[in-house]
Amino acid sequence: MRCDNSYQVREHSLIKPYNDDRWDFTGSTIISSTAVRLTSDYQGQRGAIWNNIPCRLRNWEMHVHFKVDGKGSELFGDGFAIWYTKEKMEMGPVFGNRDKFTGLAIFFDTYANQNGAHNHGHPYVSAMINNGTLSYDHDRDGTHTELSGCESNFRKSRFETFAAIRYEKNKLTVSLDISGRNEWKLCFTTSNVHLPTEYFFGATAATGDLSDNHEIMSIKVFDISEGKVVTEDDADYSNVVPNAEYFAPPRDHVDDPKLSTLSRLTGWKLVGVFVLAAVGIIVCLMIGYILFNKTQQTSRKRLY
Ligand SMILES: [Ca+2]
Known part of the structure; x- marks a missing residue:
């Protein structure tokens, strides 16, 4: 019409x-x-x-x-x-x-x-x-x-x-x-x-x-x-x-399994996740380096 x-x-x-x-x-x-x-x-x-x-x-x-x-x-x-x-x-x-x-x-x-x-x-x-x-x-x-x-x-x-x-x-x-x-x-x-x-x-x-x-x-x-x-x-x-007088019947809240949390993140939130991941990796590398150095020192001492 x-x-x-x-x-x-x-x-x-x-x-x-x-x-x-x-x-x-x-x-x-x-x-x-x-x-x-x-x-x-x-x-x-x-x-x-x-x-x-x-x-x-x-x-x-x-x-x-x-x-x-x-x-x-x-x-x-x-x-x-x-x-x-x-x-x-x-x-x-x-x-x-x-x-x-x-x-x-x-x-x-x-x-x-x-x-x-x-x-x-x-x-x-x-x-x-x-x-x-x-x-x-x-x-x-x-x-x-x-x-x-x-x-x-x-x-x-x-x-x-x-x-x-x-x-x-x-x-x-x-x-x-x-x-x-x-x-x-x-x-x-x-x-x-x-x-x-x-x-x-x-x-x-x-x-x-x-x-x-x-x-x-x-x-x-x-x-x-x-x-x-x-x-x-x-x-x-x-x-x-x-x-x-009429409303569509209410429905229960159900989480959507198809959308992962990461796929919902965009922009600064996504940047935040990557920054946190990078910091985590750096910390792990530093701990690994310190432990490796200690092991080296210990094995060098044994030579004497
Ligand atoms: Ca919407």
């Missing part, structure tokens, strides 16, 4: 050339003529863009044109997220955004921190609803607080990659278009999702020990109430506390 452009809400949309004072940028974000780059392919980056106009639409659909790629073929991460939250411009550990957020997050997670904690592969697209009290467990890929999700091979796609997030009559639907067919493929749909109006749209991304380029080419928000005038029925939805 492509939305008619006539219902596009300009004040919540981000398009080229991106110099729009309704959007704020922070962290590692770099604006070019073709994209908003939230992180570059370097370690330890966090970048964000936030719409500073609260969304008063009851029903909306957002189309995100994005791109994730980088040098890594085996190890890369961590991914990006699309937000509809009460808070904005607060950097933190959840794909660059603050933890214990209030509202909706759609995660595009490219790195499996814990293969054993869930039974799906990566990259993985999932949703989380938070009332401001839940923590996103990055080490377990947020599996315990996940609303729903799907695997999607969007990273380094040969084609342009798009996501559609639709919120209509308390139903949340996420669809993806990543195979150049110009059609949406359903990722998941889930009912009884309650979100208030007046929250902010945003996008964030983060790299850690692993890295990737995370880019947003455009964000288009559509009013899908079909221009309906606000009725008494729609009186005030700004005080709704975000909640969802």
Whole structure:
């Protein structure tokens, strides 16, 4: 379902050339003529863009044109997220955004921190609803607080990659278009999702020990109430506390046997391991040399 452009809400949309004072940028974000780059392919980056106009639409659909790629073929991460939250411009550990957020997050997670904690592969697209009290467990890929999700091979796609997030009559639907067919493929749909109006749209991304380029080419928000005038029925939805009646069942934490500790180490941690190993070898050589010298002296003495 492509939305008619006539219902596009300009004040919540981000398009080229991106110099729009309704959007704020922070962290590692770099604006070019073709994209908003939230992180570059370097370690330890966090970048964000936030719409500073609260969304008063009851029903909306957002189309995100994005791109994730980088040098890594085996190890890369961590991914990006699309937000509809009460808070904005607060950097933190959840794909660059603050933890214990209030509202909706759609995660595009490219790195499996814990293969054993869930039974799906990566990259993985999932949703989380938070009332401001839940923590996103990055080490377990947020599996315990996940609303729903799907695997999607969007990273380094040969084609342009798009996501559609639709919120209509308390139903949340996420669809993806990543195979150049110009059609949406359903990722998941889930009912009884309650979100208030007046929250902010945003996008964030983060790299850690692993890295990737995370880019947003455009964000288009559509009013899908079909221009309906606000009725008494729609009186005030700004005080709704975000909640969802269905969550994916919790799973026990299981260590992943496939990933050895050393393979998880990169950068300075890996350098540290090599330095320690080198010091160990030098100490052993010195002890060996001292013992060898003593033996030599003893055998020389015996000659006299
Ligand atoms: Ca992850």
